[in-house]
Amino acid sequence: MAKSGPASTLRTGSTAGSAATRQALVDAAIEALKADGFSGASARAIAGRAGCNQGLVFYHFGSVANLLLAALDAVSADRLERYQASVEAAASPTELVDAAAAIFREDLEAGYVTVLVELIAGATATPGLGPEVAARIEPWKQFARDALDAALGDSPLASLVPSGDAAHGVVALYLGLELLSHLDGDRAPALALFDHARQLATLLQAVGTLPPATQAPA
Amino acid sequence: MAKSGPASTLRTGSTAGSAATRQALVDAAIEALKADGFSGASARAIAGRAGCNQGLVFYHFGSVANLLLAALDAVSADRLERYQASVEAAASPTELVDAAAAIFREDLEAGYVTVLVELIAGATATPGLGPEVAARIEPWKQFARDALDAALGDSPLASLVPSGDAAHGVVALYLGLELLSHLDGDRAPALALFDHARQLATLLQAVGTLPPATQAPA
DNA sequence: GTCTATACTTGGATAGAC
DNA sequence: GTCTATCCAAGTATAGAC
Structure with missing residues (x-):
């Protein structure tokens, strides 16, 4: 898959318009996906948001799919950086859940x-898009795994559920909650879940910290 | 929203072709959504699968969106019935997780x-579709809630997380796992998670059953 | 009442203007 | 090198044939 478009013109010399147009298209693609979903993110719709001709999508990115992937890369980079900073500051499970909830x-x-x-x-609609998207999820999963390892690496829970599997579940839950929240425009249930998760984390943390004798009374 | 099409001709008398065509379209819509996703489930694509003229989509259902909702109704009815039967037979959390994993x-x-x-x-792409889909998810959530109530209604866990919120999470996880499994064609991680859930359920069941004295040694 | 042929709109992609 | 005008395929919807 050879990259089409002016891939060799990334230096900000010569014509300044190119980079600006690219950026505008990427931003517009993100907005289009958020507002109208995949099927609404057409070259025309995106170019309309970016305020430029739809042909530029194909000039700069070769295809709509490539532009959407570029959009995904942009948000991924942005968000992962944000996550990293926020989660690194969290030492305990409770703090981890708090950070996750905030983000x-x-x-x-x-x-x-x-x-x-x-x-x-x-x-599923565009041939070849699946693997590309899958590859871009990998960092998120890895990140979730690292966070889980750091937070409860030595707890008994970790021996029951391998962090890789747990990370898969965390990412899945995250995606699913987004799906539901976006559907009925109500993010209260998702936030409530984080609240409960926080309580559970605090509880587990206490159980792991306290001497065994104090655990019994059910 | 008045139903368009021959809604009054549901009696199987007169012309037998109508009901058959409707059914063929619904089945084809399900297949199209599974194989090519929402954006690939066009009137043309669906009619092609059903082996009939694309205009019939609009005659029988009024719009593509309505046909897709009919498809969702069909699988929902089919699956909920299956779930009900399977889960009713499960008395303990372990059995519940087993049943859930199998389904x-x-x-x-x-x-x-x-x-x-x-x-x-x-x-998000089709105006007015959101609420319709949201309404059709409600039974799934209610079902998850009932199952959770039945399985761990009196356990200490239930007092920590209200079953309504937990059900929301279960449905979200379900959708997210499907999303990921479908993406990279690998359902092993999802099945592994169910395996771990089963172990956890067994553990919790044991903790809840055994006398307090035996719980201590960590 | 059931279905087909046709009208019109939007989308992806490119040849060629600047 | 950057962008626009244009082409053709695919989409929704309906007027009218059977």
Whole structure:
């Protein structure tokens, strides 16, 4: 798959318009995916949002699918960086859940995860898109895995559920919650779940910390 | 929203072709959603699968969206019945997870949940589709809630997480796992998670059953 | 009442203007 | 090198044939 478009003109010399147009298209693609979903993210719709001709989509990215992948890359980079900073500061499971809840709230309100969800769901339609999207989810899974390892690496829970499997579940839950929240425009149930998760984490943390004798009374 | 098409001709008298065509279209719509996703489930594509003229979609259902909702109704009815029978037989949490795992495996292989996921993700594109889809998810959530209540209604876990919120999470996880499994064609991680859930359920069941004294040694 | 042929709109992609 | 005008395929919907 040779990259089409002016891939060799990434230096910001010569014509300044190119990079700006690319950026505008990427931003517009993100907005289109958030507002109208995969099937609404057409070259025309995106170019309309970006305020430029739809032919530019194909000039700069070769195809609509490639532009959407570029959009996914942009949000992924943006969000992973944000996550990294926020989660690194969390030492305990409780803090981890708190950080996750805060970020999730941010994601829901900004619609970042929508971009990912729409691309996953739409991947079936475009041949070859699936593997590309799958590869871009890998960092998220790895990140979830690292966070889980750091937070409860030595707890008894970790020996029951391998962090790789747990990370898969966490990512799946994240995507599913986004799917539901976006559907009925109500993110209260998702946030409530995080609240309960926080309580459970606190509980588990206490159980792991306290001497065995104090655990018994049910 | 008045139903268009021959809604009054549901009696199987007069012309037998009508009901058959409707059924063929519904089946084809399900297949199209499973294979090509929401954006691939066009009137042309569906009619092609059903072996009939694409205009029939509009005659019988009024719009593509209505046909897709009919498809969702069909799988929902089919699956909920299956779930009900399977879960009613499960008395303990372990058995419940076992039943859920068996059904989930079935769903993944048959692609039933894909229909739901694609419609949720695609709902943003078509005005008015969202609420309709949301209403059709309600029974699934209610079902999950009932199952949770029955399985661990009196356990201490139930007092920590209200079954309504937990049900929301279960449905979200279900949808997310489907999303990921469908993406990279690998359902092993999802099945592994069910395996771990089963172990956890067995553990919790044991903890709840045994006398307090035996719980201590960590 | 059931279905087909046709009208019109939007989408992906490119040849060629600047 | 950057962008626009244009082409053709695919989409929704309906007027009218059977």
